[in-house]
Amino acid sequence: MVFRKLLPFLLLVLLAAPLGYAQVPDSTAMDSSKVDRRKLVPIVASEAAFYLGGMSYLQFIWYKDHERVPFHFYNDTKGYLQVDKFGHAFGAYVESYIGYKLLRHAGVPKGKALLYGGTLGLVLQTPIEVFDGLYEGWGFSVPDMVANTAGSALVIGQEILFGEQVAKYKFSFSPSPYYRQANGYLGDSHLESLFLDYNAHTYWLSVPINKLALKNTLPDWANIAVGYSANGMFGEFENKRYYRGVHLPETARYRQYLLSLDIDWTRIKTDSKLLNTLFKGMFFIKLPFPALEVNSKGQVKGHLLHY
Template identity: 85%
Template sequence: MALNKTLPFLLLLLFRAFSGFSQAADSTASDSSSINHKKLYPIVVSEAAFYLAGMSYLQFIWYKDHERVPFHFYNDTKGYQQVDKFGHAFGAYVESYIGYKLLRSAGVPKGKALLYGGTLGLILQTPIEVYDGLYEGWGFSVPDMVANAAGSAFVIGQELLFDEQVAKYKFSFSPSPYYKQANGYLGDSHLESLFLDYNAHTYWVSAPINKFALRNTLPDWANIAVGYSANGMFGEFKNRTYYRGTYLPETERYRQYLLSLDIDWTRIKTDSKLLNTIFKGMFFIKLPFPALEVNSKGQVKGHWLYY
């Protein structure tokens, strides 16, 4: 599962990013003539510490009750209607985005920032897959690695092509109707369901409307977003029918393709340093807006507000 094991990395990096963004102006505006070592050293040390903390979490907490086995592979390409793969790419994107932005804020030249920061998502996610290959109940997933690489490549590719992140990779969550029907299988609380209920996940690519209109007709922060989600899932490949002494409802697994509006928080400029920092730190959050849904059941739906 994508978000379960990447949670320590994401939370720690987001915490670090907020402190880094509060010190940085527009770190991608131009290449700095010199590196600010007073900023760079704390970034390198803190990210190394976060990495060790995440590895310790995996080894001593996440896998502690699982038997170590010979290295093996696991093909989960079709799991969770590929929502899981979008989650892997999202985790890698967020980590690479933060790594790159922090290094640029310290004046690291663009090429080196992309090499060491833009690849951070893949660097952080790879040991998780290796661990999976060494413990019973999981396995090294090549599809997961492809998704991880895609998340980092989305950051690097845009910087090389456009010198900015034209499109942002975003996430939205809303408790699914299946959560209360699952008797704990999708989590015993809304917080747990954030990591266990893929029915509640939607992943978006959000880009400025002005880029498509080819003229500045709207504010720079006005975006259009395409999203992907799935529903009806009580299991990875097929639905479970029984859990904790309770029969689970029969549901049809289906995919959802969405079109909505959005806001690019990083393009909103204010005179408040605090607000600018908060907006930069919210780069991965999709704002609820009306949405149009087309799904694999052949339905077309409209949502007044889609989370």
């Protein structure tokens, strides 16, 4: 299920690199610039092809063995201690961010780029939610739609208010200690656990320290990040006791709130075109740094490195 909902995000990340998104600086072209159709046409065509391919995969492969039912809803607000909702917002944020930057790279005026690119996350995610509402075993999730909207709104709102993405939405993953105890429930490999183990996900808002201090005392790329994660989860709403005939360990589900340092890759300037491309493409990745954790068990912890 997680892979299915990340499909548009993964496709768009693959699309962005060959089309040269990584070369777009944060201060993009002026609104008066002429639209470069040589850049715009392949962007639109590639996005459309990937989108149609993804939707076809869902309709003809993913749902083919599931019964079509009348449209219905599914309330998963409390699922996975809301880590899933942070993931939805993250996917929509990245899709909208890339969509907006690609259009600006092609010279599309800012207003239209926000309208057609900044809403891309919501546009890509909504059909998946509608499909869910039409098949047995899922349902249309209003909380998912709220999270998707929030992800796109974060891109659009910051561009309108600040003219840039002051706070970048980032993701980090580290295999959880529950992975090997789950007998495959959290994935049979580390790659599968990336999509199935919410215990291993952390979502961050990363802001330049200079922006908070209102003066340039540190390098522009030095950031501070606040993060959210959760642990102890062997099920969506409550922990499963057995999986594949094996008893799963009893664990307490709890939330984690984190404070850490970070790097804003897009603000690192080098003379290397390759490095500049690499850094721009890593805008959504949070690096391991020391972190302070406060959790819902009432504990305060320090981590030498948290990822």
